[in-house]
Amino acid sequence: MKYLTILFLLVFAIGCKKDDIPTFEGRDGISFFIDYYENPDSTNYSFALQPTVKTKDTIFIKMRLVGKPASVARSIKLKALAGSTARPNVDYILPEVKLPANAIFVNYPLVVFNTPEMLNKSFQLLLGVDPGSELVPGAPGVAVDLSRNFAKMKVNITNQLIEPDYWQNLTFFFGDFSIVKFKFMIKVTELTNFDPNVVDIGELFLIQVNLKKALSDYVQLNGPLIDEFGNPITF
The missing domain is CATH 2.60.40.2030 (CalX-beta domain)
Structure with a gap:
């Protein structure tokens, strides 16, 4: 052969x-x-x-x-x-x-x-x-x-927060990457790795729901959360 x-x-x-x-x-x-x-x-x-x-x-x-x-x-x-x-x-x-x-x-x-x-x-x-x-x-x-x-x-x-290689597989759940968004996600979830090969689809949907709720609470108290590009954070 x-x-x-x-x-x-x-x-x-x-x-x-x-x-x-x-x-x-x-x-x-x-x-x-x-x-x-x-x-x-x-x-x-x-x-x-x-x-x-x-x-x-x-x-x-x-x-x-x-x-x-x-x-x-x-x-x-x-x-x-x-x-x-x-x-x-x-x-x-x-x-x-x-x-x-x-x-x-x-x-x-x-x-x-x-x-x-x-x-x-x-x-x-x-x-x-x-x-x-x-x-x-x-x-x-x-x-x-x-x-x-x-x-x-x-x-x-x-040793800074940067866009992970896997983020393109997360845009459906969390939208475009920004450092401000990523910091907010880490603070709310206490996770640093959202890789779909590590976090299953069902858990990603649950994380998305929790992030939307946390962001809504933040906006009510502080107004829109603005990222480094001048855009309001959304999930």
Whole structure:
């Protein structure tokens, strides 16, 4: 059985002959990737949103093979690209890891540190695959399942309240994101994580009802709650 894991090929014409189908040639590579419903080529991490105080943490970044699986493990080296503001060995560490034998996917463990400056600043880290890695930078593109490969990945690291990656899945319940809204939600619910993968749909509906009631009580006492964009908060 021939494995073909290069995933940037789009739909072929119906009349395409078997001999016309291109096959992968060249050195095997590794790419960042996201599923079709996820935010493109970026991830946000805030120590302020963690359930406990942390001095360091690990962000797992999804990567996949562009090429053919091998019977041996192969090394993956990442590097910071131009435009990064995060400081190596201060705000983050890039460990060398291996793609396991016969594997296609790996979660790269980016280690980040909670530095004092993050209370007032967000640091940006632009990641790319080091060409000196055993697995070279893989080609970007779109797979048939609409997942996407990227040559680089942007990671925003801070200890401030920022928009979580999962917020796009919450707009039905809570509307557009704002820091003022998020602070109000945390104060009312005493939660910092509203990820639908953690909080089920039924609980999200209940949270929405409780937030509407809490906001109504707030408005009666104080007038409209205005966000940083000058808009009144609604749920």
